[in-house]
Amino acid sequence: MATESSESEEEGKITGGNQHLIVEDDLREMGKKAAWSVSSCKTGNGVSSLRDDNLETYWQSDGAQPHLVNIQFQKKVKLQLVVLYVDFKLDESYTPSKISIRAGDGFHNLKEIKTVELVKPTGWVYLSLSGNDPRETFVNTFMLQIAVLSNHLNGRDTHVRQIKVYGPRPNPIPHQPFQFTSREFITYSTVR
Amino acid sequence: MEAILTDCVQNSLRHFMFKNAIFLCERLCAEFPSEVNLQLLAACYLQNNQAYSAYHILKGTQTAQSRYLFAISCFQMDLLNEAETALCPANEAGGEIPNGAAGHYLLGLIYRYTDRKKSAIHHFRLALSINPLLWAAYEELCVLGAAKEATVVFSEAAALCIQNQYLHHGLPSPNLHMSSEDYNLVSSRNFGSEDVSPRKLKHTQGNNLRGIPGNHHGAVVLSGAASQPQNGGPSNMSFYNTPSPMASQLSGVAPPPLCRNMQPNGSNLNTVNTDGSPRSIVNSTIQAPRRKFVDEGKLRKISGRLFSDSGPRRSTRLTGDTGANTNANTAAVAGNGTNNSSKYLGSSKLSSVAPRTVTVRKGQSWVNENIEEGIRNEAFDDSCANVASTTSSSFSSDNVRSLDHDGATVLVGGVVVSGAKAVSGASEVLCLLRTLGEGYRLSCLYRCQDALDAYLRLPHRHYNTSWVLSQVGKAHFELVDYLEADLAFSLARQVSPYSLEGMDIYSTVLYHLKEDMKLSYLTQELISTDRLAPQSWCAMGNCYSLQKDHETALKIFHRAVRLNSRFAYAHTLSGHEYVALEDFENGIKSYQNALRIDSRHYNAWYGLGMIFFRQERFEFSEHHFGMALQINPCSSVIMSYLGTTLHALKKSEDAIKIMDRAILADRKNPLPMYQKANILMSLEKFDDALEVLEELKEYAPRESSVYALMGKIYKRRNMHEKAMLHFGIALDLKPSATDVATIKAAIEKLHVPDELEDNLSTE
Numbered sequence: 001m002a003t004e005s006s007e008s009e010e011e012g013k014i015t016g017g018n019q020h021l022i023v024e025d026d027l028r029e030m031g032k033k034a035a036w037s038v039s040s041c042k043t044g045n046g047v048s049s050l051r052d053d054n055l056e057t058y059w060q061s062d063g064a065q066p067h068l069v070n071i072q073f074q075k076k077v078k079l080q081l082v083v084l085y086v087d088f089k090l091d092e093s094y095t096p097s098k099i100s101i102r103a104g105d106g107f108h109n110l111k112e113i114k115t116v117e118l119v120k121p122t123g124w125v126y127l128s129l130s131g132n133d134p135r136e137t138f139v140n141t142f143m144l145q146i147a148v149l150s151n152h153l154n155g156r157d158t159h160v161r162q163i164k165v166y167g168p169r170p171n172p173i174p175h176q177p178f179q180f181t182s183r184e185f186i187t188y189s190t191v192r
Numbered sequence: 193m194e195a196i197l198t199d200c201v202q203n204s205l206r207h208f209m210f211k212n213a214i215f216l217c218e219r220l221c222a223e224f225p226s227e228v229n230l231q232l233l234a235a236c237y238l239q240n241n242q243a244y245s246a247y248h249i250l251k252g253t254q255t256a257q258s259r260y261l262f263a264i265s266c267f268q269m270d271l272l273n274e275a276e277t278a279l280c281p282a283n284e285a286g287g288e289i290p291n292g293a294a295g296h297y298l299l300g301l302i303y304r305y306t307d308r309k310k311s312a313i314h315h316f317r318l319a320l321s322i323n324p325l326l327w328a329a330y331e332e333l334c335v336l337g338a339a340k341e342a343t344v345v346f347s348e349a350a351a352l353c354i355q356n357q358y359l360h361h362g363l364p365s366p367n368l369h370m371s372s373e374d375y376n377l378v379s380s381r382n383f384g385s386e387d388v389s390p391r392k393l394k395h396t397q398g399n400n401l402r403g404i405p406g407n408h409h410g411a412v413v414l415s416g417a418a419s420q421p422q423n424g425g426p427s428n429m430s431f432y433n434t435p436s437p438m439a440s441q442l443s444g445v446a447p448p449p450l451c452r453n454m455q456p457n458g459s460n461l462n463t464v465n466t467d468g469s470p471r472s473i474v475n476s477t478i479q480a481p482r483r484k485f486v487d488e489g490k491l492r493k494i495s496g497r498l499f500s501d502s503g504p505r506r507s508t509r510l511t512g513d514t515g516a517n518t519n520a521n522t523a524a525v526a527g528n529g530t531n532n533s534s535k536y537l538g539s540s541k542l543s544s545v546a547p548r549t550v551t552v553r554k555g556q557s558w559v560n561e562n563i564e565e566g567i568r569n570e571a572f573d574d575s576c577a578n579v580a581s582t583t584s585s586s587f588s589s590d591n592v593r594s595l596d597h598d599g600a601t602v603l604v605g606g607v608v609v610s611g612a613k614a615v616s617g618a619s620e621v622l623c624l625l626r627t628l629g630e631g632y633r634l635s636c637l638y639r640c641q642d643a644l645d646a647y648l649r650l651p652h653r654h655y656n657t658s659w660v661l662s663q664v665g666k667a668h669f670e671l672v673d674y675l676e677a678d679l680a681f682s683l684a685r686q687v688s689p690y691s692l693e694g695m696d697i698y699s700t701v702l703y704h705l706k707e708d709m710k711l712s713y714l715t716q717e718l719i720s721t722d723r724l725a726p727q728s729w730c731a732m733g734n735c736y737s738l739q740k741d742h743e744t745a746l747k748i749f750h751r752a753v754r755l756n757s758r759f760a761y762a763h764t765l766s767g768h769e770y771v772a773l774e775d776f777e778n779g780i781k782s783y784q785n786a787l788r789i790d791s792r793h794y795n796a797w798y799g800l801g802m803i804f805f806r807q808e809r810f811e812f813s814e815h816h817f818g819m820a821l822q823i824n825p826c827s828s829v830i831m832s833y834l835g836t837t838l839h840a841l842k843k844s845e846d847a848i849k850i851m852d853r854a855i856l857a858d859r860k861n862p863l864p865m866y867q868k869a870n871i872l873m874s875l876e877k878f879d880d881a882l883e884v885l886e887e888l889k890e891y892a893p894r895e896s897s898v899y900a901l902m903g904k905i906y907k908r909r910n911m912h913e914k915a916m917l918h919f920g921i922a923l924d925l926k927p928s929a930t931d932v933a934t935i936k937a938a939i940e941k942l943h944v945p946d947e948l949e950d951n952l953s954t955e
Contacts, residue, residue, distance in 0.1 A: 026929055028740075078930075134933055134936035135937045137933045172772075174805055174806040177897070177900070177901060178896070178927065179928045179930065179931055180897055181894075181925060181926065181928070182895040184891070184895070185866070185895050187674065187704050187705070188672065188828075188829055191829050192703065192795065
């Protein structure tokens with residue numbers, strides 16, 4: 001977070017997008033444990049469409065920019081990756097263009113941790129939350145806020161079809177300093 | 193007309209034409225309403241998996257056989273209370289249990305599933321004493337952890353029991369297959385038995401006659417007959433109290449329990465015999481309504497049918513319908529090969545008769561009085577073994593014609609067996625069961641190495657069967673020797689690819705070995721074999737779990753649970769999935785469900801221990817790990833976790849002791865050493881910890897956490913260079929992302945002191 005300003009310049013522009021959602025094995029989806037809310041929505045296109053695993057349904061905002069998606073956890077969690085499904089071909093002017101991700105303890109102390117600009121994305125877009133420092137692989141936070149600052153073609157409202165949030169898998173064996181990697185250890189580490 | 197209908201029904205049953213049987217039987221019951229016919233109808237329904245119909249028609253009946261059938265229907269419909277009341281009426285404290293060993297076994301099952309372990313054990317033991325070849329009862333005892341050694345149970349005394357059974361009833365040994373001869377005999381008997389029937393009528397007496405099992409056989413008949421004990425025999429019937437009503441079933445048939453009659457005369461009469469054998473067969477059908485039917489189904493069904501046929505027949509016989517009787521008798525006899533009456537050969541030593549395994553279906557052994565007498569006289573005299581070669585059909589046909597009653601031979605499975613033969617046959621069977629029983633008992637006590645040795649004593653042809661190979665696989669699994677287990681299980685699959693027994697354990701073995709290809713293949717095969725078996729779904733759940741898709745895995749394990757809620761392992765696996773999803777509440781519930789079904793399921797105890805460990809409720813965790821260890825004292829994994837828990841409870845001395853025990857128990861397991869090093873480190877005994885870790889490096893050279901831990905220790909000791917070295921190696925071995933972060937952070941911290949110095953010096 002120290003070198004944030006320099007990062008936003010290099011940050012970037014993300015184009016394209018994957019059709020398939022492929023995530024590393026040691027990450028797991030954390031969204032189920034969170035409370036999701038949005039700043040505004042059109043009837044029938046609410047926040048549930050963001051989490052229904054259905055790419056046909058989408059959330060449509062209905063208010064002033066920036067449009068916000070708030071993700072609140074009950075305890076501090078480590079987050080590593082945010083993935084959105086957006087499609088310029090389908091949504092055109094509703095497709096988000098500038099996105100800012102903020103984290104903090106609550107609405108009162110959110111701080112921006114990442115900004116990205118999308119250019120005609122078509123599919124799953126991966127936004128990693130890690131910093132360059134290996135110690136900053138994860139963001140440890142109570143709340144994450146995804147803000148859509150502007151849309152393509154200067155559209156007012158935005159469509160987002162799906163959002164997923166990933167964090168690391170916990171150690172399958174509790175109270176262990178490190179996770180096991182070799183097969184011998186893993187084989188003997190649990191009784192099934 | 194009644195006789196013809198009855199005969200048709202039994203014929204249909206024998207040929208598995210259930211619809212026909214049910215239709216005709218309903219006509220039979222409408223035309224000649226009697227309890228025996230009702231029992232036959234119930235038997236038809238039960239064969240056709242319509243337990244509910246049997247339940248309704250038998251509700252309220254009081255005769256022993258009806259009560260037994262009613263209890264079976266209740267058990268299959270999961271109405272355990274009613275089943276229990278039927279078998280053992282509350283107001284008759286000293287009442288007899290219908291059908292002897294079969295009844296005891298069923299009652300034992302009911303007690304087991306309603307959590308009354310002691311009563312269950314008591315009844316299983318009774319069942320075994322009545323019928324030593326009732327393997328299922330022994331199996332249940334092993335699972336409950338209360339089985340005596342196989343040599344005690346399947347001993348020579350048991351052999352004598354069985355012999356007596358045969359002698360008296362000419363009952364075929366239990367659980368034997370029906371030979372086609374039986375069929376021949378049946379038909380022949382039909383004709384031949386006419387003259388027998390009157391005698392049989394005379395012989396029926398009995399109430400206590402437990403007669404031959406055949407639960408389906410009308411107890412009514414027996415009680416009805418009650419009359420003159422022939423040859424003082426009938427009175428002996430009472431000896432057969434143990435077996436309970438079974439005897440009554442024999443009523444229709446000629447005095448079934450030969451034993452009984454013989455008892456006064458014979459020295460060896462054991463009540464056990466007669467009832468035992470047939471019951472075993474009956475039991476088998478009844479046992480695990482769902483599973484057993486699948487596995488043992490055909491055989492039992494056949495036997496059941498045969499017996500059931502005999503039931504009604506007997507009754508009809510009693511009612512004086514000679515024609516019917518004949519049929520019935522034949523039918524009854526056919527089933528078990530207890531075609532005693534017809535089969536008895538005149539001469540005493542049937543050299544050719546070899547004790548054959550006879551399907552003991554609810555056999556009724558009816559004995560003609562002549563036969564009885566003959567047997568009585570001969571049986572006891574006949575002590576020397578006749579080395580008879582197996583006689584088969586030739587005998588049967590002869591037998592039929594001859595209707596010889598003198599023979600001291602007992603008809604076994606359509607083969608005439610002499611008394612001595614019966615003993616040696618029984619001994620052979622018992623010898624086999626002894627080895628198998630010992631193996632099974634040891635593996636249930638988790639003395640797996642001993643169990644493996646026991647199984648190795650089996651002859652090859654028995655070893656290479658799917659049951660034994662699965663048990664061997666299971667033993668290797670418990671010893672955490674997954675490669676050997678994999679071998680054994682795959683052999684088992686080669687031998688019988690349709691068998692589902694133990695396949696859930698196989699899927700877990702593949703899960704541990706991380707063989708996802710093999711696991712998916714296994715799953716596909718199992719599902720295509722039987723979509724309704726919980727084992728197939730357990731395998732599929734394991735497959736998804738291996739791919740870390742815990743939610744789908746959970747759904748699948750729930751499906752397995754719904755298919756058979758008495759399958760403890762499905763509950764345990766759901767518990768594991770809940771824990772992986774961090775839903776501890778439901779995890780605890782699942783594990784407790786598993787324990788409710790089988791309190792010796794140590795995986796569930798372990799699972800509970802792990803949950804409490806995560807939640808830092810260390811006392812609970814210690815208790816549960818302790819329980820798990822009590823059940824399976826050789827598991828080094830459980831020992832190491834218990835050690836970690838003890839350390840968390842600050843009982844570090846004990847913790848170290850257990851770790852050492854764990855290390856000794858299984859040298860291949862690296863976990864206890866690692867945990868020991870952890871404990872030593874937190875006790876600040878750095879040197880010891882390092883020693884252990886150095887040793888561990890030999891065992892598992894590519895384990896990143898070992899190096900990471902060593903790095904940590906060196907850092908604490910301020911040996912920075914060594915720490916760096918080890919952290920570096922740890923990173924090279926590709927640990928998980930979290931660990932990478934931790935290790936790198938640790939490395940940074942190592943440098944900070946130097947950096948500070950530099951900064952200070954420069955600025």
